[in-house]
Amino acid sequence: MRAYVPSYQLISPATLGEALDLLAEDNDAWKPFAGGTDLMVLLEAGQLPHTNYINVWNLPELRGIEVTDDHVWLGALTTYTEVQDNSVLRGEFPMLCQAASETGGLAIQNRGTLGGNIVNASPAADSPPALLAYDAALELVSTQGARWVPYHSFHTGYKEMSIRPDELLVRIRLPRTTRGRRQYYRKIGTRKAQAISKVCLAALAQISDDRIDDARIAFGSVAPIPLRCVKTEGALRGQKLNREIIERAKAELAREIVPIDDLRSTRNYRLRVSLNLLEDFLVTDT
Numbered sequence: 001m002r003a004y005v006p007s008y009q010l011i012s013p014a015t016l017g018e019a020l021d022l023l024a025e026d027n028d029a030w031k032p033f034a035g036g037t038d039l040m041v042l043l044e045a046g047q048l049p050h051t052n053y054i055n056v057w058n059l060p061e062l063r064g065i066e067v068t069d070d071h072v073w074l075g076a077l078t079t080y081t082e083v084q085d086n087s088v089l090r091g092e093f094p095m096l097c098q099a100a101s102e103t104g105g106l107a108i109q110n111r112g113t114l115g116g117n118i119v120n121a122s123p124a125a126d127s128p129p130a131l132l133a134y135d136a137a138l139e140l141v142s143t144q145g146a147r148w149v150p151y152h153s154f155h156t157g158y159k160e161m162s163i164r165p166d167e168l169l170v171r172i173r174l175p176r177t178t179r180g181r182r183q184y185y186r187k188i189g190t191r192k193a194q195a196i197s198k199v200c201l202a203a204l205a206q207i208s209d210d211r212i213d214d215a216r217i218a219f220g221s222v223a224p225i226p227l228r229c230v231k232t233e234g235a236l237r238g239q240k241l242n243r244e245i246i247e248r249a250k251a252e253l254a255r256e257i258v259p260i261d262d263l264r265s266t267r268n269y270r271l272r273v274s275l276n277l278l279e280d281f282l283v284t285d286t
């Protein structure tokens with residue numbers, strides 16, 4: 001049943017400073033409201049937990065995509081449409097663009113934000129595997145100042161994160177180190193559009209003369225958090241790419257992920273598909 005709307009409060013601060021002051025008010029009283037595509041679903045279902053929200057949509061510090069020599073900086077409010085429209089992202093970060101193009105439908109892509117996707121912290125979300133494989137970092141800002149957190153250490157448990165109630169996610173930083181690397185993104189869902197993933201893989205590798213110099217592998221929907229598979233990466237790094245190594249990496253992956261049975265899929269299906277996707281990534285020369 002839909003929640004009773006007048007019992008909620010939404011404030012639109014004029015500046016980032018005002019927003020941070022509200023977040024710093026007594027413990028956990030205010031929550032950020034970005035595109036609202038996750039929060040409005042909860043409102044409609046009568047399950048929106050907090051009553052006080054800060055509309056961050058108009059804060060310029062959380063907007064825009066900036067490209068410098070070594071990094072791309074994405075405002076937390078960057079929408080999926082903005083991701084797909086950016087030529088540097090299309091050229092160097094195609095997995096993020098593909099994730100954006102397979103997220104929801106056009107309305108969600110115009111309104112949903114990367115920051116909201118990250119902090120909503122669904123293990124089935126589509127952008128986090130790409131952001132993990134790209135070694136993203138997050139800028140968290142509060143009245144105390146700013147700090148950067150490597151994205152691979154941000155999710156600490158199901159819906160638990162390294163962000164304090166007084167902090168706002170302001171920017172996401174991607175290192176521009178993807179040139180010449182093999183990149184592979186696959187979302188497996190029930191349909192081609194408007195589906196929540198059953199399994200999702202984002203993988204990136206530097207392979208020269210059949211030797212894997214570096215690999216970054218991240219899965220969605222196979223653990224309580226979006227998972228960077230560092231042990232599987234370790235099984236591949238520095239190895240000659242051959243059948244034996246592929247099988248060894250698959251065995252490592254089977255130990256590293258913890259898929260579950262739920263209403264969207266089964267543990268066995270998720271495990272089998274994850275192993276198949278890893279193999280497909282390793283044998284597909286793109």
Ligand SMILES: Cc1cc2nc3c(=O)[nH]c(=O)nc-3n(C[C@H](O)[C@H](O)[C@H](O)COP(=O)(O)OP(=O)(O)OC[C@H]3O[C@@H](n4cnc5c(N)ncnc54)[C@H](O)[C@@H]3O)c2cc1C
Binds near residue numbers: 033034062120170
């Ligand atoms: C029909 C539909 C289809 C969808 N399909 C997909 C899909 O295919 N794949 C997918 O991954 N997701 C999907 N989603 C989920 C949703 O659209 C995304 O997670 C989206 O990116 C959320 O962004 P938002 O700005 O709307 O977040 P909001 O709903 O505004 O906020 C989500 C959470 O993040 C917090 N938050 C937001 N911004 C910040 C910030 N800057 N700093 C700190 N906390 C913040 C909020 O407090 C809230 O807890 C779908 C949703 C709907 C309704």
